[in-house]
Amino acid sequence: MNKTIYANTQNRGDNYCKDCRARYRDLCGVMSDDTIYTLYDLGRSNKIEKGEYLFMEEAPSTYVYNISSGMLMLERIGSDGRRQIISFVYPGDFIGLTVDSNYSVSCRAVEASRFCRWKRTELEQFAEGHQNLEKSLRVIGNKVLARTIDQIFILGRKNAVERLAFFLLQTSGRQINAGLSETQLNLPMTRTDIADHLGLTIETVSRAFSRLSKDKLIELATPSLVTVLDHDQLIKCADNYKV
Amino acid sequence: MNKTIYANTQNRGDNYCKDCRARYRDLCGVMSDDTIYTLYDLGRSNKIEKGEYLFMEEAPSTYVYNISSGMLMLERIGSDGRRQIISFVYPGDFIGLTVDSNYSVSCRAVEASRFCRWKRTELEQFAEGHQNLEKSLRVIGNKVLARTIDQIFILGRKNAVERLAFFLLQTSGRQINAGLSETQLNLPMTRTDIADHLGLTIETVSRAFSRLSKDKLIELATPSLVTVLDHDQLIKCADNYKV
DNA sequence: CGCGCACTTGACCCCGGTCAAAGCTAGTGG
């Protein structure tokens, strides 16, 4: 037991937690600077390349993950091949915690990413001794749920342009709390990914981009670099967008 | 303090927990027969009539609820009036727990229903002294999340008939674990409610019902009483339906 | 018995899907 901890300790990089994007968010945020090491030593830091899967739907949910950098996506693929991207995953997001013992979605890297990984059972055990962490897990779940409900509203009741406007605002919001620009949006995912997230086709997504661009609400520097020109109008367009 | 508990104790009906549909599910299910009273006495039992709101979106999330009987629905209404029903709420379901201090959706009674109500802060405080309850709250949240993800897949990637087939199977599943019939489906909600849940119009929902009926997958005794004739075929139709 | 409301069915139309072709850009190799 001590040996294991010792082995992991050897893994620590120079600034292993200090410069981590996830350090003061969600899961890790509830740990003090004095106790974060105990959490760190319990898990393992690692990286994943673009296109690789972090875990697959149906597979035993052995591990839970906290994202340090990069971007991933949670996806579900129907038996006929139709794909739905549930959400994009940003640094600081905690994923992989399930009710039953199997993942309910797959997780794939949009771009090269870093993460910390814990055995689910070990983290749950650890949480039992740390009341605030247990509560944090619940809060995380509820946050995810809130976003998921937004997504349902989008898919059920909005047209193509409204969906894209909402998605861009959502991206803006996520960039803000990652300490990045509010208006310079980085979209590393492909049009296909966005389409599968918004329940549309690539062509329709592309046309929606063109439309917003023509109406001067956004500017497309490159397909993956969008500048928000008229934030207020974009909100009106997305209509029911909530912070 | 003692006085309050005493007052609530006076509220107890004859079989107040014993004959409750929610007694052995989710929230209450983690309490033993010996300790369920402490939870019961902390809250208040009440009823709500058809069409009334249990709580409204945006309002302070003062209370959390556990449903004893009847049916309710969680809905969100856009500023232009478009409505999306997030989910229908069955006996045993626990609702109202939010991240921030306001409800993110409204809850309305589909039919007359009974429920138990707690002050959120009091239940959370109570949970801190009851580890299994704290964990139960998390499990409940994850269960809800799993269903919500299913809903996203439906809305993003399925056509009208597939959506309805999925909805009927989901209803069947929920009736089973409420101890009701697997094939005789009770649909107390209106076609409008179903439409707003599946992201369709009443006309399309109606046509989908007719279609499934014509293809002998279901039988419509009355608009609100459906018999599942060919369960397997219905699953094939819904395609990606999961238990 | 008749009124009202929810549901069903039909006719038509439009948004977004499908199919096809033409840019754009990054990466490779001569």
Add this chain to the structure above:
DNA sequence: CCACTAGCTTTGACCGGGGTCAAGTGCGCG
């Protein structure tokens, strides 16, 4: 350094599923 290629994106033309509008139909309730 440039030409070539491959994959992604954009744009256009056409089509169809589901929305819209409107007219029945049936059932519960007074």
